[in-house]
Amino acid sequence: MSNTHHEAQKKAAQQPHKKILLVDDSSTTLLVEEMTFREHTQYELVLARDGEEAVEKAIAEQPNLVLMDVIMPRMNGFEACREMRKHEALRKVPIIMVTSRGESYNVEQGFENGCNDYVTKPINGAELVEIVNGYLMTQG
Amino acid sequence: MISKLESMGNSISTAQASLADLERNLGSLSLQYMRQTVELPLHHEKQIVLARLYSATNTLHQAVRNGMVENAIFEISSNLIGCEQVALLIMSKKQDRIDFIGSVEFNPTRLDTLRQNAKQIIEEAPADSILIEPASKVRSFLSSLGVSARIPFWLDGATKGAIVFFDLLPQRNGLDARDQELLKLLSAYTGQCLAANKTRHQQPLGWMQL
Numbered sequence: 001m002s003n004t005h006h007e008a009q010k011k012a013a014q015q016p017h018k019k020i021l022l023v024d025d026s027s028t029t030l031l032v033e034e035m036t037f038r039e040h041t042q043y044e045l046v047l048a049r050d051g052e053e054a055v056e057k058a059i060a061e062q063p064n065l066v067l068m069d070v071i072m073p074r075m076n077g078f079e080a081c082r083e084m085r086k087h088e089a090l091r092k093v094p095i096i097m098v099t100s101r102g103e104s105y106n107v108e109q110g111f112e113n114g115c116n117d118y119v120t121k122p123i124n125g126a127e128l129v130e131i132v133n134g135y136l137m138t139q140g
Numbered sequence: 141m142i143s144k145l146e147s148m149g150n151s152i153s154t155a156q157a158s159l160a161d162l163e164r165n166l167g168s169l170s171l172q173y174m175r176q177t178v179e180l181p182l183h184h185e186k187q188i189v190l191a192r193l194y195s196a197t198n199t200l201h202q203a204v205r206n207g208m209v210e211n212a213i214f215e216i217s218s219n220l221i222g223c224e225q226v227a228l229l230i231m232s233k234k235q236d237r238i239d240f241i242g243s244v245e246f247n248p249t250r251l252d253t254l255r256q257n258a259k260q261i262i263e264e265a266p267a268d269s270i271l272i273e274p275a276s277k278v279r280s281f282l283s284s285l286g287v288s289a290r291i292p293f294w295l296d297g298a299t300k301g302a303i304v305f306f307d308l309l310p311q312r313n314g315l316d317a318r319d320q321e322l323l324k325l326l327s328a329y330t331g332q333c334l335a336a337n338k339t340r341h342q343q344p345l346g347w348m349q350l
Contacts, residue, residue, distance in 0.1 A: 027202065028219040031195040035174065040182045100218065100309055120311045122222050125191055126182045 018136050019044040021063040023054040023080070025072040029098065029123060033067060036125035043136075051075025055083045058090055065135055066095045067128075068115075070106070078113040085114040094135040098123070159204070159336045166201035166329070170194055189321050192220045196325055200333055209337040213303065213330060214243040221319055223288065225250065225306035229258050229350070230334065231299065238262070238301075238350045250306060253285050255350050261290060262302045289315055291323050295331035303330060 020043045024030040030047065037043050046061045048054040052074045058066060066084065070077040077097055084090040097110045097118040110118055116135070119128060173194035180187050196216045203212030210228060217226040224245040229238055238258045240251070254261070261282070282290055289305040303326060308314065315323075 026215050026219055028195050028199050028215045031198055032191050032220075035177065035191060035194065036182070039178045100222075100224065121218070121309070122188075122192065122220050124188055126187065129182060 017044070018065070018139075019046060019061060019063040020132065021046045021048060021054065021058055021061065021066045021068075023048045023051070023066065023068040023072070023077070024098065025049050025069065029069065029121060032123050032125065033098075033128065036123075036129060037132075040125070040129060041133075043132075051077060051080030051083075054080045058084050058093070059087060062089055063093060064139060065132060066093060067132065068095060068097055070097055070099045070110070078109055078115075081110070081113045081115050096131065096135070158332070162329075162332050162336055163201060163204055166197050166204065170197035170201055173197060189318050192318075192322050193325060196220055196322055200329055204333050204336045207337055209330075209333045210241050212333075213326065216322070216326065217243065217303070217305065218245075220322060221305070221315070222309040222312040223305045223307070224309065227254055227304045227306070228301065228330075229254065229262055229304060230301040231262060239347060240350045241347045247306070250286070251350075254304070257285060258350050261285070261287070261304060262292070262299060289319075289323065291327045291330075293327050293330035293334075295335050300331045300334070303327075 020037060022030060022033050022037070022045060024033070030049075034045060034047065037045055046057055046063060048057045050072045051068075054066070054068060055075070057063075068077045068080060072080075075083070077099075081095050081097070084093070084095065094117070095115045097115045098121065099106055099110070099118055100121050107118055117131060119131060173190050177187065177190040177194055180190065199212045199216055200209070203209045213228060214226055218224045224243055225247055226243040227246060227250070228241045230240075231238055240254060240258070242248075242251075286306055287304055288308050291303045291305075292299055293302065294300050305315075
């Protein structure tokens with residue numbers, strides 16, 4: 001990891017006003033994500049356990065970024081992504097999908113539904129923070 | 141009659157005590173891993189391992205409480221190890237029957253393989269083997285079945301069964317040292333967690349005798 005990346009992380013960690021919505025029906029992934037961001041950044045976290053709750057919370061909380069699982073009950077990640085993009089305030093919010101499978105079909109489907117990026121499981125905390133910081137830093 | 145009832149009462153008390161011990165152990169392990177994770181810088185090489193151990197112990201702790209141990213093992217396998225093709229093989233108390241339950245994504249064509257080889261899969265590998273040892277007889281046997289890893293688990297000192305991992309997700313090019321600790325944890329706790337589950341709940345859907 002380069003010094004530039006460390007600097008970017010430090011800067012991002014000093015931005016407590018930024019809010020991330022973490023969405024996953026599985027507590028295993030959500031626990032890793034939540035602990036990583038809570039302990040190693042100062043972002044405010046909002047959690048949701050399925051697509052419907054994610055859309056509701058995204059509208060209510062107006063996060064700066066959404067990190068969302070694909071396969072979930074009630075509404076999957078792709079559908080939730082599409083729903084979020086219908087709302088003006090959420091149209092430009094970066095949405096990163098967390099997927100088990102990084103095959104091109106899944107990835108393309110994610111982009112078609114309006115997501116900006118994707119990460120594959122198992123989650124690597126350091127890489128995840130780096131990707132999220134990258135998006136949030138450009139928001140200023 | 142009274143002594144029989146007393147004996148039953150004692151067994152129940154013992155079971156409840158070991159359940160409480162298990163919950164306490166998992167709870168304190170989870171806290172310990174979380175503390176260690178927090179103390180290390182994000183880019184430390186042990187960070188990933190500790191974060192996964194924290195998540196796994198926490199998930200097992202909750203699963204023992206709500207009776208969803210099998211699901212927890214499959215979630216840990218899928219989300220923290222990167223394997224969706226997982227089977228749990230469980231020996232009966234008299235060791236005359238093997239029960240099976242597979243993850244949601246488990247490919248049913250693997251069932252025949254398991255039916256024919258379950259006993260060997262459980263018994264043949266050395267009791268302490270977690271990952272498949274290179275160049276061993278066991279390795280070639282398991283590899284020929286398409287098994288990526290096989291973890292034994294025990295209860296009261298006796299082999300109780302195995303967790304069998306088939307194909308890994310495409311982004312995983314095999315299991316590595318970082319998976320080892322998690323596999324050890326599953327090996328150490330699966331027997332106790334399943335036993336605790338049984339004292340509280342019915343067998344889950346999809347459970348079958350091989």
